[in-house]
Amino acid sequence: MPVFVNGQRIDEKEIQAELERLRPHYERTFSEQTPEQQKKQLLEWSTENVIERTLLQQYADERSSAVEAREVDAAFEDFLKQHPDLQDADKKKIKLQLTIEKILDEVCKDLPEPSEQEVEKFYQSNKEQFTSPERIKVSHIVKHINWQADEQNARETIEKAFNEIKAGTPFELVVTKYSDCPERGGDLGYIKRGQMVEEFEDVVFNLNIGQISDVFRTRFGFHIAKLYDRKPSYLSPLDEVRDKIIHALTENQREKRIEAFIDELKSKAQIKHT
Numbered sequence: 606m607p608v609f610v611n612g613q614r615i616d617e618k619e620i621q622a623e624l625e626r627l628r629p630h631y632e633r634t635f636s637e638q639t640p641e642q643q644k645k646q647l648l649e650w651s652t653e654n655v656i657e658r659t660l661l662q663q664y665a666d667e668r669s670s671a672v673e674a675r676e677v678d679a680a681f682e683d684f685l686k687q688h689p690d691l692q693d694a695d696k697k698k699i700k701l702q703l704t705i706e707k708i709l710d711e712v713c714k715d716l717p718e719p720s721e722q723e724v725e726k727f728y729q730s731n732k733e734q735f736t737s738p739e740r741i742k743v744s745h746i747v748k749h750i751n752w753q754a755d756e757q758n759a760r761e762t763i764e765k766a767f768n769e770i771k772a773g774t775p776f777e778l779v780v781t782k783y784s785d786c787p788e789r790g791g792d793l794g795y796i797k798r799g800q801m802v803e804e805f806e807d808v809v810f811n812l813n814i815g816q817i818s819d820v821f822r823t824r825f826g827f828h829i830a831k832l833y834d835r836k837p838s839y840l841s842p843l844d845e846v847r848d849k850i851i852h853a854l855t856e857n858q859r860e861k862r863i864e865a866f867i868d869e870l871k872s873k874a875q876i877k878h879t
Contacts, residue, residue, distance in 0.1 A: 608652060609877040610659045624651035660870040665704040672703045712866045719854040727850050728843050735841045738798060742834040743809045744776070744791040746784040749826040760820075763827040767820050776817055776831045785826075795836065805830075 608615045624647050631647055638646070677700045684699060685691070728735070746766050748759040766783040770776055780791040798806055804823040812818060812832035821828055843850075 607879050608656065609875075609879065610656055611663060611875050613659060613663065615655055615659060620648075620651050620655050623654050624648060627651055627654075656876060657867050657871070660874055661705055661708075661867065662701060664870060665701055665708055668708065669700060669704050671707055672700055676703060709863055709866075713859045713862050716855060716858050716862065719851050719858075723854055724847060724850050725843070727854060728846070732840060735846045737836075737839045737841070739810075739838045740795040740797045740836045741810060741812075741832055742795050743793050743812075743830055743832050744780065745786075745793065745805075745809075745828050745830040746776075746780050746791055747786050747826055747828050748783070749785050751826075759827050763820050763829065767829055770817060770829070776829075779829075795834075 607617070608620075627647060627650060631650075632643060635643060635646070677696060680703055681696050681699050746763065748763045748766075750756050750759050762783060766779050769779050769782075777790045781787045784791050793801075796809075798810065801809075802823050802825070804821070805828065808818050808821050808828075809830045809832060812830065814832055814835055816832055818828070818830045821830075
């Protein structure tokens with residue numbers, strides 16, 4: 606169905622391209638919807654996005670004189686340096702983008718600085734964003750189960766390794782001798798929950814520093830693990846994240862100001878769905 610914005614016909618291919626751009630995120634976020642519901646909502650949002658973009662471009666076209674030729678030339682040269690394979694790029698599009706940026710900067714030029722109360726409220730309401738999860742430093746000996754080693758052979762090898770550790774051989778030497786992944790002494794570095802398979806994490810996150818696990822099984826094979834260090838969950842103090850919060854609040858204000866500006870353009874526009 607064609608859409609006209611102030612007499613300008615929007616190409617349906619542009620709406621379809623916007624729909625495909627939105628689709629991956631939308632389908633993850635609204636997976637509970639039926640395919641028909643998703644299709645309908647995606648088409649509505651895509652059409653609305655293209656209408657708003659068209660209005661902004663029309664507004665910028667009327668004010669293109671606000672951008673000087675030297676600014677366009679400089680931006681065009683920077684673009685070609687970053688994209689040397691696009692030598693046939695349209696300089697008019699560069700000028701249009703610069704004009705839009707100037708317009709939006711003007712729209713947002715007098716945004717107020719977030720207050721201390723707003724900063725504090727954001728921090729208190731979003732502490733999970735500023736919390737580093739518990740991390741542990743762990744190494745392991747692993748015998749994979751695959752076409753080269755069946756379960757019985759893997760178990761026999763890992764049991765030999767475990768017996769040598771119990772007899773007093775340092776864990777790090779046993780890694781080199783028996784593990785399928787002996788690099789860096791089996792060191793996995795600092796890990797947090799969610800990085801490894803659940804069966805592995807259930808064991809290693811319950812070890813004490815310096816403790817060596819019993820032999821245990823995961824979907825990948827048999828393991829013996831040693832815990833070297835533990836860093837507890839840590840909430841960054843407000844002073845450490847204040848600049849990040851101010852930036853987030855300012856960006857939020859900017860988005861609202863731009864939305865209001867585009868809504869004003871829409872209220873004055875002639876938009877026809879035919």
